[in-house]
Amino acid sequence: MRAKRKKHLTSWDIGVIIISLILTFIILYPFLNVIAVSLSKETAYYKNPLMIMPRSIELTAYGYVLQQKLIKSGFTNTIFITFVGTLFSMFVTVTLAYPLSRKDFKGRKIISKYLLFTMIFNGGLIPNFLLVKGLGLFDTIWALVLPSSLSAYNCILIKNYFQSISPSLIESATIDGASDLKIFGKIILPLSKPILATITLFYSVGRWNAFFQAIVYVKDRKLWTLQLVLREIVASVNSLEGDMVSYVSPRNIKYSVIVVSMLPILCVYPFVQKYFVSGTMVGAVKE
């Protein structure tokens, strides 16, 4: 016989749940609406703009959108930037975080201050722009990959996580004669999967969504990122060329582009979600 603990839901519990569900729905609603509208005929939209379920499903808007050259280049650029950029970011961030996590590291204090200061003081828009120009990166894809690669905040989160790994593990490995590199590769990294997954996600999302850097550092349309393309389409779709426009409404096109831009992140999200709550929590609590 299994002992069961009866859960009594008081009126307080129910009240809390109802309010939480309402707020959650409010947060979720705009997404549901956008997806539903993008899949529906315009006539269905006019009948009920508030819809959350698609009516009279029509995919021509998506067909149109996915054929656009700008969308294809936008995707290619953004995927490249996200992939290469995140790899690079993780490389510089993690390599910096490990030595800082070692209490015995001589030079720890000064390098920590060096890192922390970058969080507080920033050159500003113009100096960064001039730097990128001066380095010859302006209007190249690298202007969207290299700047803003090392977030001091992320570095500190990783450093804190490394610190939470039992020092006796490191000690015994050192006694066994392992070099720091081996310790890092064979002990620290495998044990740090949650925080590494979390920070990888943070960097990836930042890259994928980047808009500001793209309008500042890049002029060539062929280098436009997905967000820029999205912005352009949404802002100017009322004056489209091409004969597709007679088949598809501007609104459907707008909404389809929105969904297409969000989709990759929304697809990856559920898989990584379990990691980042524990990852940031350890970072937060330990601080």
Next chain:
Amino acid sequence: MGSKKSFLKYFKAHYWLYLMVIPGVIYLFIFNYLPMYGVVLPFYDYKIAKGFRGSEWVGFENFRYMFQSPDFFRVFKNSLVLSFMRLLMGFPAPIILALLINEVRVRWLKRTIQTIVYVPHFVSWVVIASIITNLLSADGGAFNYIITAFGGKPINFLIESVYFRWIIVAAEIWKECGWGTIIYLAAMTSIDPQLYEAAMVDGASRFRQILSITIPSIVPTMIVLLVLRMGNILQNGFEQVFLLYSPSVYEVGDVLETFAYRLGLMEGRFSFSAAVGMCQSVVGLIMITIANKVANKVEGGALW
């Protein structure tokens, strides 16, 4: 000298550690420290064609111009007002939501709610601005649909100064309050459950428990976050304003970031734009130092 010897000894035994910091240190030097030379930009009449050597030193001229410019003061005021509004409404939002979520005793529901409320944080401002623009549009937007259903006239929300700041604040809360709960929920899970049990024995209602146990436990977290927020008092996100504003709302919506952007990159007035940017950084630095001193006195939960 003893310390030099021990350093060399350590270095020899742990040279990998020193190799590992090299990429990060070099990177930060190039991309974070080099741009800091921009601190001298406002003191020159910088012309990009001439570079630094060819540009004239103008001393405080740019700052004098800035402080006398009605445009600058309008923008400065907008930045402050918007930031305060975002603070007043945006700061408590994640706290209240966290308290609410923390009270949900049904595990799977709690987790589902959390999963959902984090989502807007991951979506770009471009997407959100597009959604908002459509929801608020005078031509078939959802909001106006409701208004006309009740017999009203459609309102073009985004071009009316009176609504603009509220839209920005509401958008930000919608996007970030879910994500903001993480740090508070983390603090709440470390509260000793015996405190709650003792309170229950004493006959305290759930609400009372929140007031007396949960909230005081997250006060240190709140203070740290508030101090950090104070350091950013003159900052408002560039993207969220830029993507939603238009010339008709410059009066209330133009903030330091968008102003500096237009002046610097659209009009090429680098030095003036840099002066505006510097004003932001300096004030931020002062504010965060003051806020930290205050926090030290109040609770001892400060940053340094």
